[in-house]
Amino acid sequence: MKLTTSPRIGPATLTLLASTFLVAAYNTAFWRNFIIATGHFSLGHLPLIAGSVVLIVMLFNAFLTLASFRYVLKPLLIVLFVATAFTTYFMNKYGTQIDRSMIQNLVETDIGEATELLSWKLLMTVVLLGVLPSLLVWRTRIDFPVGPRGLLRRGGFFAGSLTIAVLLLLAFSKTLVPSLREHRELRFLLTPTNYIQAINSYVKFKRAKTVVVAPLGTDAVKAVRGSGNRDRSVTLIVVGETARAANFSLDGYVRMTNPELAGQPDLINFPHMQSCGTATAVSLPCVFSNLGRENYADAQAYAQQGLLDVLQHAGYKVLWRDNNSGCKGACARVAYEDLAKPVPGNQWCVNDECYDERLLEKLPDMIRDAHDDMVIVLHQKGSHGPAYYKRYPASFKRFVPVCETIELDKCSAESIVNAYDNTILYTDHFLNKTIELLKASAASEHVNTAMMYFSDHGESLGEHNMYLHGAPFMFAPAEQREVPFMMWMSDGFRSRYQLDQSCLKERAGLPYSHDNVFHSVLGMLSVKTSVYKPALDLFGACVK
Template sequence: MLTLGASAFLVLAHNQSFWKTFLSATGGMRLGNLPVYVGAFIALVLLFNAILTLVNFRFVIKPVLIALFLAGSAASYFMNEYGVVIDASMVQNVFETDSKEAHELLSWKMVQTVTLLGVLPSLLIWRLPLRFPPVQRGLLLKLGTVIVSLLAVAALLILLFKTLAPAVREHRELRFLLTPTNMFQATHGYLKRKWATPLVIAPLGTDAGRGAKWLPGARRTVTVIVVGETARSMNFSLNGYARQTNPLLSAQAGLINFHNVSSCGTATAVSVPCVFSGYERDDYTGDKAASREGLLDVLKHAGFDVLWRDNNSGCKGTCDRVRYEDLSQPTAGDPLCNAEECYDERLLRDLPRMIRDAKKDLVIVLHQKGSHGPAYWKRYPAAFNKFGPVCQTNELEQCSRESIIAAYDNSILYTDYVLSKTIDLLRAAERDGVDTAMLYFSDHGESLGEKNMYLHGAPYIISPAEQRSVPMMMWLSDGFRTRFRLDSSCLAARSDQEFSHDNVFHSVLGMLNVSTAVYNPKLDMVHACTREN
């Protein structure tokens, strides 16, 4: 009786997102569909009952149910509140996020939900007196319960197959929404990848060298790669957005903006390793990226001094073998920080001096905090609070969608300022005898209420365009264009072509004229626009 009651509670109380999607997938709430809804409910209860019966032993069943109620209530809150789903990438985000990002997701509504659906049922379970039959009779009862439950599930699936099969096939997200099975399969997927990471890192591009455009005695070069965070392309006025979110970049001479770019993943923990790995999205896995050197290593092999400056939660393994600076920790009295975090402009601190004093050609990666939610209003200084009214709570249900978007747009406005200032610094460095370039792209996009989804991290196969469509832009100094024979008009003519994160690895090698066997000119955005081509 305990496992049956617990199964019914889990299916009913912890699966609002699942049932909402299931009703939509089967044609919506209609009286004629009532047998399907009741049958699916009974089938899931019996399936859960069969699984829980396998662990229905003294000193085992209570801790298992309490753990399920507590974890399931938290998962249910995030799925209901933000429209996220639970998969291996989401579990990876949980393990790899920092304390500040995690704190922004906490709210009183989460406490209420976990208390109501997790803590109170757990207390009831803990205090519930249980009687167990003798061992032999108990095993027979358990075996009978499992067999009868599974036979009943099979019979219901056969009866409802005509309706259920198309719904499940066309709505693959259902398996990511069913709690607690989604948590188990997601955790298993994450741990399988984590434990499979080899200790030996395979070399990549050790043959890398400078091409013919690197003339002896030529000026030094500095290339800045800016990795944005949670910026979606449709909120950039450079891409046609109605609000003027890019007033400074739109006035930057020589800026080339690519309008049609897709990300490798929908979360930082996937996209950042992917974009620097050299693997195309269809061939990428976290195991492969972790077991091999990446773009920054190839650049080191080619003789560049490589530096990663971070204002986020780390580089996800991509910068393990290059210089690293963490600029995300606030210091007292720093005008570019508040009590909790620092603004992205801090990434530019001392950059002119570093460029001036460098002895080698530099590649600098700036990893932004960008537009990371749900606390969008914290991502920019007060001077950039242009659009409003602004949502100033992480409990997004308390805010209108317009105020959420306004806060997000202000964060894009601040990114516009930081990128424009980066270009100004590089232009000034050119006047001091350094050839400079900047490449910017975001790691993934963001949902802002479309289809009742918020934040990011949806499985790629079912992710909306808002989470996959990212901004990308390039700026080249006159000296950089001349040295590497790059045609700006040609690049501008390619701005509407379809590109993705797959192009970044090879485009960086191409624009810096790095010769290596791992370079693929077909994926190089600038290859067709070098003057000899």
Template sequence: MKFKPLPRLGAPLLPLYASAFLVLAYNFTFWKTFALATGGANLANAPVYAGAFLLLVLLFNAILTLLNFRFVIKPVLVLLFIGASFSTYFMNQYGIVIDSSMVQNVIETDVREANELFSWKMVQTVTILGILPAFVVWKLPLEFRPVRRDLLAKLGIVVFSLLAVAGLLLMLFKTLAPAIREHRELRFLLTPTNMFQATHGYLKRKWATPLVIAPLGTDASRGPKWAASAASGKHTVTLIVVGETARSMNFSLNGYSRDTNPQLARQKDLVNLSNVSSCGTATAVSVPCVFSDFPRDDYTAEKARSQEGLLDVLRHAGFDVLWRDNNSGCKGVCDRVRYEDLSQPVAGDPLCNTEECFDERLLRGLPEMIRNAEKDMVIVLHQKGSHGPAYAKRYPAAFGKFGPVCQTNELEQCSRESIVAAYDNTILYTDHVISAAIDILRAAAEEGKADTSLVYFSDHGESLGEKNMYLHGAPYIISPAEQRSVPMMLWLSQGFRSRFGIDNDCLGARSKQPFSHDNVFHSVLGMLNVSTAVYNPKLDLFHACTRGT
């Protein structure tokens, strides 16, 4: 079958048509948000929408005209259309925005996580909005003028377009200025500029990675309480459990209507902190942040990469530090300590399937590890937790208590209730994993093998359809509470509390006070009585409940 040849098009018109197509076809989320920012979609605002549309088309036209050369413009538009189709799919499907953190998530995720985002709807969107327009542009015959006339025409088009943009800005400034100032998320929603802005931000951070890591807490040593308890001859073992995508409002310990924490609710001496905020809304941000000594307001990825973190300070203080991972890596924070990757499926392992392993695998061998410890240990367990959108894959069938559940990663095929049910089952399974970890620590303490403790917190939360948002990764400044409010729990054996003089009742009395990831670095040092100049007692949530401080 032969296709009818496409009509020839004057080359100067291609950037204009492409610009109009970009602004119209890929920016549903942008225009919806813009309408809300300017008083709602109504006839009275039609001139504003028309002016904003024309402004963006002319701005894009000026930029693309600068690239409108033979052998250049077509490859550029092909890449733009295909990239923009992916961008618009994820924004429309999950309510996310495209920023540097999202680019980092895409680049640093593993193949299994990436596969979960694949769906036939994505294929359809990319085909219709990406591949087909790209094919048309590639096959379109263009008529280019002689070089001198072509350059003069380009100059005229760019100057006219920019002057028109300036005029429209002056006319619409009274409306646009407050809308853009009050709705900063608009710059993350405009496709394709959001892709370039986000990629530039990510590469700028990536290329700025220092070659030399500055040491931190090299003065770290055991405090006086270690000498007082040395006669016992028992080691200490502390588990730091890093949850994934768990939001506090779906924990029944925090008042959620479903009983998602039946096992933890029965754990004696558990302290549940119900008012905790995360450092970021994505793993690639929160994990490096929480293990750094920078508070969220002063944190940047560049700073975190430029110096050592909490695990290094503990290593300087003489602890044996181990990171056990069932996720997509530690994002650089465990580069200088022992590391075990438990995420790779093993044939015949009942805790694995063909694609991934369940979080209980993180607990395998822990009793023997504690029993045979020759040094005081800090073990980090990095969960797969509640990572979406395929929530139903995160837990064994026995924990499918709530239902019906969404069994696909194509969330548009599921009711919100079934999505939440699947997510709640992941929390139920996390409840089991943490409770089982506490049982291991309690047994070791009762056998006299070690003084044990556990700290659990999630890296960030998750949107489950609130305001039509799903998943996570929204820029922090505009992120909803569902993506920032995270669970946090503490459990200390009686021997651990006695050794370090920690009052559990006092901790319980502070359970509703506001805390954040900022507290983790200093609280771990405080609970283990590590003396170092980088320790800040004001951020140590144990400090007010520790005798002798």
């Protein structure tokens, strides 16, 4: 065959054609579900659908552009076409989503079982969507630009594609972001990213199984401080969810969203606290680790012990009570109570979830019956969106009108903020009730009590046309990064740990971050260990 008969095109044309083909030819299941998830099919809906098609084409194009080099692009496209053809066949035939467990089934199935899945229809699909486009790519002559000019061109196409994708995402974020969050199955339907992610996750999972968790702070001991009282202590660490400092009146919000906490004279509020990440899956393991934001990596956090382990090494009993979706590894080796699953008849549970006050159930009994120093983590559901209106009992529906759907595009900006502010009102009530409970225990049980509260990350409520959270940290707006942080201590607690309240109040206005939490908890509870860094302990300067 003469080469001159082959079509000749530039790599940019090829990546754009291939991206469009991937989005259009293999993704019928995705688009069917996408249209249902974002509402319905109508003329008014067309811009959203068209915009989303272009958005995904541009994302695929950006990544293919990174690979648009001689000896790389063609083999990559051929592998993608063939593998995606197989995936598409199985998704359509079995209506399955492609996730880690599917890859696990595939890898761990023996040949005998696998051959039962083969059929003529599979062969046809693979020929039509895999082999034919591959042949076309194989026969195409591509004029790769070379040298610095070539790199510059690729850089331009990459940046251009990403820019278009980001602009489209911003333009449609009010519908797109909540729909994608509520319909997580969509990301298991979009191919080829679904199986690439699934394979990646499977490999990680296999490796994680063999990871030996490195010990941390095994030298930790409780030091006795000064001549204060010696009663045992119970420290509550309340981990908030999606609460942003911007909507706490204690942090300067114009609306009174902290009416109850404002009446707590001994509460110390820290108005300048930065989160470690913009999503629970990052912030939570990060804040309980000693890695700090700059050095944080998921794999590293899971491969070593964290704050709660060090506290246990020092002799503190630790319990994690959860009304959220788990602790993301932060509580792996401590006692754990799942309070997120509704129990019939429980006064705090409605439909399929429970209000945060359930986290306080039986807490006075636990505090009474614990004979040792104890640290209890309460993990709130807090202000988790987009269904803000589901997070609080009816009596906290005080800012109205309220957005009562997850389709935020159907709500006014005001009603979205109202719903969110009601969640903050409820958290205000929950925290105040926690403090009152700790006061009562301190008075009746001779126990030194304290509460530390911080949120995992903030939330966007339409500023810069952004919603929810999870923006890359570097580009994340302040609303997603600035979180509330506060501290309440009983007199006995301050006496035992020799902490100076007025000194702390004075220093509360300084800028802090999640990086301070690990060392501050150790410092506050007078834990001596080689992994403690005094420079990051925000209580350090206030120990008498």
